[in-house]
Amino acid sequence: MKKILFALLSIVALQTNAQKYLTKTGTIKFVSKAPLETIEGVNKSVASLIDTKIGTLDFIVQIKSFVFDRQLLQEHFNENYMESTKFPKAIFKGNIENISAVNFSKDGEYEAVTSGKLTIHGITKDIKQKGKIVIKQGKAVLASSFNVLLADYNIAIPGAVKDKISKEVKIEINCTLEPIK
Amino acid sequence: MKKSIKLILAATVLAIIVAFIGFKFVNKPVNDYAEKEVNANFHFAQIMDKVSNDTASLSELKDKLVGIDGNIKSIKNEADAITIELGDSNTMSSVICQIDKRYTKDFNQLKTGEYIALKGIITGYTIDTDLGFGNTVEMNYCTKNSK
Numbered sequence: 001m002k003k004i005l006f007a008l009l010s011i012v013a014l015q016t017n018a019q020k021y022l023t024k025t026g027t028i029k030f031v032s033k034a035p036l037e038t039i040e041g042v043n044k045s046v047a048s049l050i051d052t053k054i055g056t057l058d059f060i061v062q063i064k065s066f067v068f069d070r071q072l073l074q075e076h077f078n079e080n081y082m083e084s085t086k087f088p089k090a091i092f093k094g095n096i097e098n099i100s101a102v103n104f105s106k107d108g109e110y111e112a113v114t115s116g117k118l119t120i121h122g123i124t125k126d127i128k129q130k131g132k133i134v135i136k137q138g139k140a141v142l143a144s145s146f147n148v149l150l151a152d153y154n155i156a157i158p159g160a161v162k163d164k165i166s167k168e169v170k171i172e173i174n175c176t177l178e179p180i181k
Numbered sequence: 182m183k184k185s186i187k188l189i190l191a192a193t194v195l196a197i198i199v200a201f202i203g204f205k206f207v208n209k210p211v212n213d214y215a216e217k218e219v220n221a222n223f224h225f226a227q228i229m230d231k232v233s234n235d236t237a238s239l240s241e242l243k244d245k246l247v248g249i250d251g252n253i254k255s256i257k258n259e260a261d262a263i264t265i266e267l268g269d270s271n272t273m274s275s276v277i278c279q280i281d282k283r284y285t286k287d288f289n290q291l292k293t294g295e296y297i298a299l300k301g302i303i304t305g306y307t308i309d310t311d312l313g314f315g316n317t318v319e320m321n322y323c324t325k326n327s328k
Contacts, residue, residue, distance in 0.1 A: 020313055024314065025264040025277060042262075043279075044279050045264060045304075047307065047317060053198045060314065062304050062307070062319045063305075064304035064321070065279065068211060069210065069211065071209045071211045072206070072209065074211055089305070089307070162202055162310075
């Protein structure tokens, strides 16, 4: 009986005191709404890691892993705009500023403020965004949505397609991170 | 029929054909690799060994159709998409496969721990030495690989 109790307590301790939360199957979607066309790309192999002890948040996004419905969009996205052979990854390295306000061992919804360095297309910018962390059954669900100006990251839109691609794209993040045991 | 009318008719037909081809080209769905031959096949351990020790040959596999077999570490099954992680509990390193949404029905019954052979386009890899992600290989438009 003591052994069973000890095993149960150990499992609970692992779940409630996990220091790091990880996913490699997070989702990032971008939406470009232009007068003539709406373009969407989805990447469901986003890696994200939270270290709850020091409050760090990291994302690694392989650009070529974005999926499109049409072949031509896929090719233009990688070859003409993101130049993904030259700049294969987008990376965010930052912090959850109010990490102490998030109770990772208690189910609930918490507002989170993140800040850090976002690198896209070889350009690194400081960003600060609000998001949401939902703790449910030991998992941490990150959700955030923000806009990115393509010009900020030196992504040029050729004049011929300026009515088909928005100068500002919406980025939607949804990642379910699990504790590393 | 007058020559000028014939010319106008021919030009109209030609314009319709060009517009049709252009429309088909612009709206062509992403490539379907289900029936295509793979460039190479690897077991999970072999591809992970390449990430650790031979990135030169791994880089040559980028954008190529490659078969990888191994055990399912996790499955993320959403409304319109399935993502499978190949690996095991002994390592953080894994292969992430986004299943081609035209073939998700082939993967609905799979369970964690099962062995599977997949093929897909290698989109890249990540070598992680400090963050704790482990090494990762990513593949897109994955389908079952019958070899």
